Amino acid sequence: MAFRLKLVPDETKIDFFRWQKGTFGLSALLLVLSVVLLLVNGLNFGIDFRGGTTIRTESTQEVDVAEYRAALQPLDLGDVAITEVFDPSFDDDQNVAMVRISAQDGVEAVTPELIASVEEALQVYDSSITFPSVESVGPKVSGELVNTAIYSVLAALAAISVYIWLRFEWQFAVGAIVSLFHDVLLTMGLFALLQIRFDLTTIAALLTIVGYSINDTVVVFDRLRENLMKFKKTPLRDLMNLSVNETLSRTIMTSGTTLVALIALLVLGGDVIRGFVFAITFGILVGTYSSIYVAKNFVLWLGVRRDWGKPDPNDPTAKPRKPVSPFEGAEEG
Amino acid sequence: MLQIDRWKRVLIIGICLLGLLFALPNAFYKRVEAHNDAVAQIEATGVETPELVAARDAWPSWMPSNLVNLGLDLRGGAHLLGEVQVEQVYKSRMDSMWPELRTALAAERETIGAIRRVQSPDGVLALDIGNADQMARAVEIARGFSEPVTTLSGAGQQSLAISTQGARLTIQLSEAEKAVTDDRTIQQSLEIIRRRVDEVGTREPTIMRQGEDRILIQVPGIGSAAELKELIGTTAQLTFNPVVGTTGDASATAALGQFIAPAVDQQGLYYIMEDTPVVTGEDLVDALTASDENGLPSVNFRFNPSGARAFGKYTSENIGQPFAIVLDNEVISAPVIRSAITTGSGQISGSMGFDEANRLSVLLRAGALPAELTFLEERTVGPELGQDSIDAGKIASGVGFAAVIALMVLSYGRFGVFATVALGCNMLLLFAVLSIIGATLTLPGIAGIVLTIGMAVDANVLVFERIREELKTARGPARAIQTGYEKAMSAIVDANITTLIVAGILFVLGSGPVKGFAVTLTIGIVTSVFTALYVTRLITVMWFERARPKQIEV
Numbered sequence: 001m002a003f004r005l006k007l008v009p010d011e012t013k014i015d016f017f018r019w020q021k022g023t024f025g026l027s028a029l030l031l032v033l034s035v036v037l038l039l040v041n042g043l044n045f046g047i048d049f050r051g052g053t054t055i056r057t058e059s060t061q062e063v064d065v066a067e068y069r070a071a072l073q074p075l076d077l078g079d080v081a082i083t084e085v086f087d088p089s090f091d092d093d094q095n096v097a098m099v100r101i102s103a104q105d106g107v108e109a110v111t112p113e114l115i116a117s118v119e120e121a122l123q124v125y126d127s128s129i130t131f132p133s134v135e136s137v138g139p140k141v142s143g144e145l146v147n148t149a150i151y152s153v154l155a156a157l158a159a160i161s162v163y164i165w166l167r168f169e170w171q172f173a174v175g176a177i178v179s180l181f182h183d184v185l186l187t188m189g190l191f192a193l194l195q196i197r198f199d200l201t202t203i204a205a206l207l208t209i210v211g212y213s214i215n216d217t218v219v220v221f222d223r224l225r226e227n228l229m230k231f232k233k234t235p236l237r238d239l240m241n242l243s244v245n246e247t248l249s250r251t252i253m254t255s256g257t258t259l260v261a262l263i264a265l266l267v268l269g270g271d272v273i274r275g276f277v278f279a280i281t282f283g284i285l286v287g288t289y290s291s292i293y294v295a296k297n298f299v300l301w302l303g304v305r306r307d308w309g310k311p312d313p314n315d316p317t318a319k320p321r322k323p324v325s326p327f328e329g330a331e332e333g
Numbered sequence: 334m335l336q337i338d339r340w341k342r343v344l345i346i347g348i349c350l351l352g353l354l355f356a357l358p359n360a361f362y363k364r365v366e367a368h369n370d371a372v373a374q375i376e377a378t379g380v381e382t383p384e385l386v387a388a389r390d391a392w393p394s395w396m397p398s399n400l401v402n403l404g405l406d407l408r409g410g411a412h413l414l415g416e417v418q419v420e421q422v423y424k425s426r427m428d429s430m431w432p433e434l435r436t437a438l439a440a441e442r443e444t445i446g447a448i449r450r451v452q453s454p455d456g457v458l459a460l461d462i463g464n465a466d467q468m469a470r471a472v473e474i475a476r477g478f479s480e481p482v483t484t485l486s487g488a489g490q491q492s493l494a495i496s497t498q499g500a501r502l503t504i505q506l507s508e509a510e511k512a513v514t515d516d517r518t519i520q521q522s523l524e525i526i527r528r529r530v531d532e533v534g535t536r537e538p539t540i541m542r543q544g545e546d547r548i549l550i551q552v553p554g555i556g557s558a559a560e561l562k563e564l565i566g567t568t569a570q571l572t573f574n575p576v577v578g579t580t581g582d583a584s585a586t587a588a589l590g591q592f593i594a595p596a597v598d599q600q601g602l603y604y605i606m607e608d609t610p611v612v613t614g615e616d617l618v619d620a621l622t623a624s625d626e627n628g629l630p631s632v633n634f635r636f637n638p639s640g641a642r643a644f645g646k647y648t649s650e651n652i653g654q655p656f657a658i659v660l661d662n663e664v665i666s667a668p669v670i671r672s673a674i675t676t677g678s679g680q681i682s683g684s685m686g687f688d689e690a691n692r693l694s695v696l697l698r699a700g701a702l703p704a705e706l707t708f709l710e711e712r713t714v715g716p717e718l719g720q721d722s723i724d725a726g727k728i729a730s731g732v733g734f735a736a737v738i739a740l741m742v743l744s745y746g747r748f749g750v751f752a753t754v755a756l757g758c759n760m761l762l763l764f765a766v767l768s769i770i771g772a773t774l775t776l777p778g779i780a781g782i783v784l785t786i787g788m789a790v791d792a793n794v795l796v797f798e799r800i801r802e803e804l805k806t807a808r809g810p811a812r813a814i815q816t817g818y819e820k821a822m823s824a825i826v827d828a829n830i831t832t833l834i835v836a837g838i839l840f841v842l843g844s845g846p847v848k849g850f851a852v853t854l855t856i857g858i859v860t861s862v863f864t865a866l867y868v869t870r871l872i873t874v875m876w877f878e879r880a881r882p883k884q885i886e887v
Contacts, residue, residue: 004886005743010801056718089725112559132715134558141414141709152842159834167827201777204839204847208784208854211835215788215828219795222824250798257740257794258787261733265783268732270725272406272718273776280784 007256008249016244016292017237017300023293027182034189041192046199049146051103051139053115056085057122059129060093068097071125075117077101087271096271103139149203153184156210164214168221169305175298176217179290183213187283201276209283212258216251216291223247224296228306236304240296248292255288337874345867349758355397355765365400368392399768402537403553404775404849407723409716410553411561415706417522417546419515422704423456423506426514430478431458431590432609434504437474438462445471450589451501458504465500472497475504482509515546521703523548526565528699533564548706558711568661568705569696571614573644574606576655576667594657596664604657604664611647611656613701616640620697622690623680630690631682634697641677649673660693726779733783734760741790745797748887751872752793755864759789762860767853775849785857791828792865795821801887810885811877818870829862 047054057063063084072080079102090096099122104114115134122129137145157180165173184206191198223243231239244251262281269277358365371388375381392398405412431450438448438460446463448471453459462471472495479493490509495502506514519542530538530552539551555561577591580603587593587605596602618637625631636644647656648670657667658681665681685693737756741749763785767774800817804810836858839851 003743004746005740007744089721112562116559130715131713132718133713135712136558136710138709140416148842152838155842156835156838159838160831163831163834200843200847201850204777204843204850207835207839208850211832211854212788214831214835215791218827218831219824222827226820246802247798249801250794253740253744253794253798254788254791257737257790258784260736260740261783261787264733264736265726265729265780268725268729269780269783270722272722273780276777277780280780 006249007252010249012245012248014241014245014248016241017297020297024297027290027294030186030189031182034185034192037189037192041195043188043192043198044195046197046202047100047103047135047137047142048199049142049149051137051142053101053118053134053136055099055101055115055118055131055135056133057097057099057129058132059095059126061095061126061128063095063097065097067125068099068122071121072099072118075121077114077118078104085271087274089268089270103142145200149200152203153206153210156207157181160210160214164218164221168225171299171302171304172221174302175295176214176221178298179217179287179295180210180213182290182294183209183283183286186286187279190282191279196275196278199275201273202279205276205279205283208280209287212280212284213287213290216254216287217295219250220244220247220291220296221299224299228304232306236300236306240300244292244296251288251292255284258284337871341867342871345871348863349761349868352758352762352765355399355768356761356763358392358396358398358400359764359768361392362400365392365398369398369400372398397768399771401764401767402771402773403719403723404773404778404846405551405553405712405719406714406776406846407719407774407779408553409714409719410551411555411558412710412712413550413558413561413565413708414543414710415548415550415565415708417519417548418705418707419518419546420456420704422514422518423511426506427456427458427504428608430504434458434475434478437477438471441470441474445474452589453503456505460502460504461500462502463500468497468500468502471502475502482507482513518703519546519548522706525700525702526550529565529695530561532695532699547709554716556713558713562708562711564692564695565702566706566708567696568702569614569693569699570659570661570701571617571697572610572659573612574608574610574657574659575647575651576657577605577607579604594659594662594664596667598666604667606657606659606664610659612636612640612644614697615701616643617697620694622687622694625680625682629682630685630687631680632690632694632697633680634678636677636679638677641675644677644679645673645675649675722776722779726776726783730779730783730786733786737786737790741793745887747876748793748797748800748873751869751876752790752797752865754872755793755868756786756789758868759785759857759860759864762864763853763856766856766860772852772856773849774853775846777846777850778853781850781853781857785854785861788832789857789861789865792821792825792862793869795824795828796865796869797887804885804887810882813885814873814877818866822866825862825866829858832858 057068065082065084068082069080081098081100083098083100085096085098087096099118101114101118104111115136119131119134157177160180161173161177164176187206187209188198190196191202196202220243223246224240227234227239227243227246231242234242259281262277262284266274266277266281367388368391371385372394375385375389435448435450438445442448444464445467448463449461451459451461460471462468475493475495476491479491479495482490482492491507492510493504494507495504497503523540523542526548527538527540530540530550537553539549541549543549550561550565552561580593581601583595583601583603585593585603585605590608591605592608593603593605596604616636616639618635620632620634623631623633652670652672655667655669658665681693734756738749738753741752741756743749745752760782763782766772796817799821800813803813803816803820806813833855836851836855840848840855843851
């Protein structure tokens with residue numbers, strides 16, 4: 001026997017419903033907590049969504065946030081946020097900060113004079129300062145971006161539920177959507193808690209999470225579909241346990257490979273995309289959890305018709321259905 | 334049992350080799366880029382300098398030379414989203430129609446009476462006529478200025494919308510004409526912005542229409558968005574207007590048909606001029622930077638024949654009168670006409686530096702923007718920051734790749750090695766496809782690649798786990814591999830189609846960096862399914878045929 005790394009033993013017989021109340025309670029609690037955080041803390045929207053300007057500064061001198069603030073004070077810019085950025089990939093004398101200026105009242109477009117005056121004011125304080133990136137988004141565009149973001153998340157959820165409904169049954173689609181909402185909401189809750197900047201790339205991250213989580217869920221559902229055909233008499237609950245146990249090794253393995261790749265990116269990929277990668281990493285953890293504990297629990301709760309092959313007792317006119325491929329809804333019509 | 338047709342094998346290996354061939358230029362990015370630039374320059378100028386030839390020959394011409402485009406966030410450069418103020422064109426159309434309409438109406442003064450233009454919103458021409466009962470005749474004359482609009486949908490529509498109320502005649506562009514005008518305005522703006530950006534000679538700018546009335550401009554390698562804005566943000570509307578008078582009062586209101594603009598070189602001095610210009614910048618054929626008689630920077634220009642004729646006629650009739658050279662609503666200078674200027678050339682001089690004169694001549698050469706641009710979004714990324722991101726992305730991808738390989742080999746042994754080879758092919762194919770379709774790689778796109786590395790093995794994992802299960806029922810290794818692939822198929826297909834749906838939505842609704850991410854994710858899904866289902870399988874089968882193992886271990 002050659003050596004094999006086994007993240008999961010060959011045979012597992014874990015009862016995933018044993019802690020059903022606990023996991024359900026945990027999920028529910030975290031969901032409520034996320035909603036509360038979203039309402040109380042709110043999201044730290046980037047300029048993509050609320051307009052304004054961000055300027056990235058880089059200097060050989062130490063960043064002194066108070067001094068920066070003092071330098072910008074006379075300009076009367078309204079809400080100014082200054083944060084220092086740290087990253088292991090920076091050199092010793094590389095000091096980076098982000099200056100965010102909110103959208104100026106009543107200004108539709110971006111004013112270059114504003115940016116120039118901010119840059120000048122900071123240069124007076126620190127002559128070695130440079131501005132590696134400057135981004136401005138006018139309120140008109142940011143409003144549209146908000147809509148785009150909401151539409152894209154909803155469109156993704158809708159498209160996926162339709163696909164799952166066609167390929168499986170509606171109960172599975174409901175289970176999948178609930179678990180996707182769960183993943184997205186928890187990730188947003190974390191962003192509200194840690195006040196990580198929430199911008200257009202975060203939406204891309206949320207959609208990626210949706211894609212990954214559904215991928216995981218579908219693999220479990222696929223096995224469940226297969227087992228439902230194989231074992232006609234076994235209770236649904238046991239079949240679900242069997243299916244999750246059978247696919248557990250794959251679930252852990254895929255999450256493992258994806259996570260190691262992402263953690264490499266999280267640590268070494270630089271600070272510009274850290275928020276993006278962080279969201280995906282967290283989402284994959286939650287997504288793995290939710291496909292084991294949330295999606296199928298919902299399907300169990302909704303129940304699945306298992307009397308294929310017999311005519312529906314409630315529908316005397318129904319023709320007998322073929323016992324094969326009971327979930328191929330598209331074929332069966 | 335385990336059979337793959339010979340032609341399929343050739344095809345699979347062939348695709349991988351093609352992937353290698355087309356991905357290869359990216360490994361020599363700088364060299365291939367220099368080669369491409371040199372080829373383009375030799376073709377454009379026809380001159381072969383030793384440096385250009387050396388750069389061209391550094392990369393063999395029979396090799397593919399398509400590269401993955403680097404997005405602005407990786408290469409550095411400026412991104413601008415501008416909105417064209419299309420309504421401005423309505424106003425200038427009405428204003429330019431007014432003198433002719435006035436002449437036409439004045440010719441029938443006997444019937445319709447005296448005409449008077451009254452205040453109206455921009456883009457609307459409102460007149461009061463003396464004899465309100467003769468309105469029908471006035472409308473008829475105005476209609477003579479209207480033309481049928483040729484559009485796909487609005488056939489038979491007229492270009493002017495004319496309405497009357499009592500003695501008031503109101504003329505404006507019809508909705509159909511507005512739509513056509515808007516379209517033309519945007520097209521013209523695009524063309525002029527392209528010319529201006531090309532004049533300064535930057536590499537591969539992206540200038541495209543976005544939505545109804547917006548223009549997206551991305552210029553790699555430019556220092557800042559502010560610099561880009563100076564170049565394309567000015568309309569460069571050059572006109573030569575008759576001067577009516579001057580005033581020192583900034584808040585003075587001009588009479589109808591006249592406007593007021595400040596002098597550039599004299600604070601507090603305002604010129605009152607006639608709305609309708611003698612000649613406009615559109616009649617310019619050339620503009621060059623030069624020096625005036627005092628050695629100060631100036632811009633020399635030349636009119637086309639019709640411009641020269643109009644200018645000659647006006648100057649010969651108005652000797653001793655001043656006229657103003659107006660650029661974007663500022664009077665650059667207002668010389669007095671000493672003699673008729675019939676040569677069709679002239680000079681703009683005033684208080685400007687050489688840089689300014691240069692920019693002005695570029696702007697005049699490229700032509701005026703038909704309408705003003707307002708900027709809704711701007712982003713600048715410095716080249717160093719982009720390079721830092723590329724370096725960090727390279728290290729992270731390398732480490733991620735190595736970690737995934739280690740996990741796979743430790744978990745699946747020989748089969749893990751097979752999957753690794755397939756993962757390598759996957760990366761080659763991903764880069765090959767990105768290069769061939771000329772996709773743009775952005776920073777989130779790099780994250781997409783790293784994510785693909787992690788997720789690409791998923792299909793392999795599904796198959797391997799299935800083979801493991803099948804081995805337990807002990808029907809021989811060949812059989813186990815066969816059924817392993819067959820049974821894992823539905824899960825692989827369903828799982829990847831759902832991810833594709835998400836990537837597709839990201840592509841349609843996203844922009845810029847997000848789109849770049851969607852592209853790499855989509856291609857990554859397709860190539861990873863291909864490599865997992867075909868490449869890994871081929872390697873497995875080829876190994877199986879040679880080794881003929883009695884039992885296998887996954």
